[in-house]
Amino acid sequence: MKRVVITGAGTINALGHNVADTLAAMAEGRCGIGPLDIRDVDRLSVKIGGQVTGYDERIHFNRQQIALYDRFTQFALLAAGQAIEQSGLEFSGELAARSGVVLGTSGGGLTTQDENYRAVYEEGKNRVHPFVVPKLMNNAAASHVSMQWNLKGPSFTVATACASSNHAMGQAFTMIRSGMATAMVTGGSESMLCFGGVKAWEGLRVMSKDACRPFSATRNGMVQGEGAGVFVFEEMAHAKARGAEILAEVIGFAMTSDAADIVMPSKQGAARAITGAMQDARIDKTSVGYINAHGTGTAANDKTECAAVADAFGAHADDLMISSTKSMHGHLIGGTGAVELLACIMALRDGVIAPTIGYEEDDPECALDVVPNVAREASVDVALSNAFAFGGLNAVLALRKV
Amino acid sequence: MSNVQQKVIEIIAEQAVLEVEDVSLDQTLEDLGIDSLGLVESIFSIEEAFDISVPFNANEPEKSVFDISSVAAIVRAVEGLVKEQTT
Numbered sequence: 001m002k003r004v005v006i007t008g009a010g011t012i013n014a015l016g017h018n019v020a021d022t023l024a025a026m027a028e029g030r031c032g033i034g035p036l037d038i039r040d041v042d043r044l045s046v047k048i049g050g051q052v053t054g055y056d057e058r059i060h061f062n063r064q065q066i067a068l069y070d071r072f073t074q075f076a077l078l079a080a081g082q083a084i085e086q087s088g089l090e091f092s093g094e095l096a097a098r099s100g101v102v103l104g105t106s107g108g109g110l111t112t113q114d115e116n117y118r119a120v121y122e123e124g125k126n127r128v129h130p131f132v133v134p135k136l137m138n139n140a141a142a143s144h145v146s147m148q149w150n151l152k153g154p155s156f157t158v159a160t161a162c163a164s165s166n167h168a169m170g171q172a173f174t175m176i177r178s179g180m181a182t183a184m185v186t187g188g189s190e191s192m193l194c195f196g197g198v199k200a201w202e203g204l205r206v207m208s209k210d211a212c213r214p215f216s217a218t219r220n221g222m223v224q225g226e227g228a229g230v231f232v233f234e235e236m237a238h239a240k241a242r243g244a245e246i247l248a249e250v251i252g253f254a255m256t257s258d259a260a261d262i263v264m265p266s267k268q269g270a271a272r273a274i275t276g277a278m279q280d281a282r283i284d285k286t287s288v289g290y291i292n293a294h295g296t297g298t299a300a301n302d303k304t305e306c307a308a309v310a311d312a313f314g315a316h317a318d319d320l321m322i323s324s325t326k327s328m329h330g331h332l333i334g335g336t337g338a339v340e341l342l343a344c345i346m347a348l349r350d351g352v353i354a355p356t357i358g359y360e361e362d363d364p365e366c367a368l369d370v371v372p373n374v375a376r377e378a379s380v381d382v383a384l385s386n387a388f389a390f391g392g393l394n395a396v397l398a399l400r401k402v
Numbered sequence: 403m404s405n406v407q408q409k410v411i412e413i414i415a416e417q418a419v420l421e422v423e424d425v426s427l428d429q430t431l432e433d434l435g436i437d438s439l440g441l442v443e444s445i446f447s448i449e450e451a452f453d454i455s456v457p458f459n460a461n462e463p464e465k466s467v468f469d470i471s472s473v474a475a476i477v478r479a480v481e482g483l484v485k486e487q488t489t
Contacts, residue, residue: 205442205460221461263439299461300438 003236004176005402006247006345007089007183010082012075013227013329013339014050018082022339023346025328026354027375032329033212033223040195046207049193050225050330068131069144070109075228075335076141076189077148084149087232088244089183091150098181100153101145102172103230104164104188106334107197108157109136114194141189145230153181162294163255164188164334165229166387166395169341170253172233173397182235187338189228198224204263206298212331213358214295214324215302215366222296225330229338248348248399251382252281258392265301265388270294270308273394277384278312281398286316288398289380290347292340293370294388295324295356296331303365305386310368321378323371327357337387341397344383348401351379406452406484407477413447414473427474434473441470448476454483 011018014032015025025032035041036049057066057074069077080101091099112135119125134140139157146155154175158168165188172186192198201207201224208221239246254276258269278285294305302324310317325343332339343354352375359372385397407427415422418434425434431441438460445456445468456479458466468483469475 203442203446205445205458208459208461219461220459220465 001177002179004173004233004250005236005239006231006250007234007239007244008083008085008087008232009247009342009345010079010086011227011229011339011342012052012078013229013332014052014225015329017055019342022342026325026343026346027352029355029357029373029375030328031357036193036198038193038195044195044198044202046198046202046209048209048223049198050223051193052227068135070112070135070140071191072105072107072109072189073141073144075191075226076103076230077144079187079189079228079230080145080149080185083230083232084185087234089232095182096150096152098153099151099183100155100181101142101151101185102154102156102158102168103142103145103186104158104160104166104168104334104338105138105141105190106159106161106164107190107192108138109140110192110197111194112136114196117196145185149185151185159334160393160395161389161391162331162333162336163387163389163393163395166337166385166397167255169231169233169338169397170255170395173250173253176233176235182238184233185230186233187228187230188335190333190335191226192224192333193226208297211358212297212327213360214293214297214327214356215306215363215370216359217361217363219297219299219302222298222326223330225326225332225336227329227332227339228335229342231338231341246402248345249402250397251283251400252277252398253396254280255393255395258394260392263390265304266392267304267307267311269392269394270305270386270388271311273396274308274312274384274386277396277398283382283398285313287382288320288384289378290344290353290383291320291322292343292383292385293322293324294386295326297324297326301388303363305388306366306368317368321353321369321371321376323354323356325354337385337395341385344385344399347380347383348399351377353378353380404481406481409451410448410477410480411473413444413451417444425473427472427477429473431470448480452480452484454487456483
């Protein structure tokens with residue numbers, strides 16, 4: 001089996017428009033969640049989100065591109081560009097044929113859908129722009145990334161709600177490991193902060209109206225975010241042969257299904273995914289120093305996740321650190337695992353553990369070291385990233401320091 | 403039986419897949435086999451039926467002014483909200 005490393009990373013999210021700014025914000029424990037600036041926000045009862053601010057699409061894309069790129073595609077392209085540039089790879093010939101792109105998203109071009117439903121239903125128009133379909137389709141981001149960088153190998157989109165990008169990165173990892181691909185551009189992108197996107201979540205009554213406070217006894221729900229995280233995964237021998245800078249090694253991945261409930265999480269399903277990732281990586285659980293939690297800030301997720309970690313790790317659960325950066329960038333749904341993988345890379349490379357901010361009061365059902373409010377310096381050899389989706393679909397990745 | 407009580411019991415009975423006669427005021431949602439998803443759906447039906455807005459966050463049900471401890475409590479809460487929001 002081939003070994004797999006990360007040689008490039010890119011992002012745009014509420015904390016920053018690139019990796020350096022995002023990691024700096026995480027290290028400072030800065031909150032990117034604020035008042036939503038979207039159309040008809042006055043008709044929403046949830047008025048906050050982790051919105052990408054200071055963003056003007058016209059700076060990055062021309063008129064023809066904007067006509068084809070939904071916001072989630074724009075985010076994916078920007079993040080992919082950063083990652084590929086950092087990797088130094090140029091995709092041509094045999095490498096292009098053996099490299100692809102697998103991205104996660106849940107809503108795809110939801111903003112495009114929202115705007116065009118308005119046009120036909122609310123405004124009574126009988127005509128929509130000719131590019132609505134290629135703009136809204138869930139694979140638009142992956143396809144545009146493949147076109148822009150000549151990635152001609154296995155390429156597709158994964159949609160497993162909040163676990164989409166972890167499932168996507170897991171596919172990229174296993175394809176390189178098995179020898180099917182040499183390099184994969186992978187991660188996820190989401191842009192659900194439009195009226196319909198927020199209104200739908202409101203209906204479920206699991207959203208906080210003031211802040212995302214994972215693991216805190218005072219938590220009262222999740223807060224949506226938006227953005228993208230994209231990485232270059234590459235076969236280790238290929239990366240070493242060309243002298244590439246290696247950010248981390250991807251050593252394991254596991255996915256499980258709760259087969260139980262469409263919204264309520266399961267301790268067993270989560271614990272099996274965590275344990276499975278460690279078995280896949282062939283590591284002892286005591287080597288894990290940090291977990292980037294799914295940590296949504298809902299009552300149900302956080303206590304279930306802590307119980308799953310306690311089950312999977314036994315006594316070692318009290319020795320490891322687990323934090324939820326959703327407290328800062330919000331829940332990017334189909335893109336969340338990708339942005340959160342950055343916190344794992346920061347832990348492994350820089351020895352900085354991103355905090356769980358907004359933490360106010362201990363919850364006996366979340367009695368783990370959640371790195372409350374302030375980042376911490378620590379040497380970590382192995383980090384896990386959890387994602388547990390609605391529908392009971394769980395995906396956990398394991399990374400190692402190089 | 404008030405109109406509000408009648409309608410609330412109808413909504414709860416439908417959610418629980420029971421006949422209206424089988425729902426009594428002293429029962430809890432748990433007694434009726436209504437889980438968290440069923441509760442959220444019931445609240446939506448109540449909002450639609452009475453054209454009211456019910457303040458309820460599933461993460462902190464105990465903090466809600468909307469008392470869901472029994473069928474009777476829900477009826478009282480809806481009566482209060484109808485009075486408050488339609489006057």
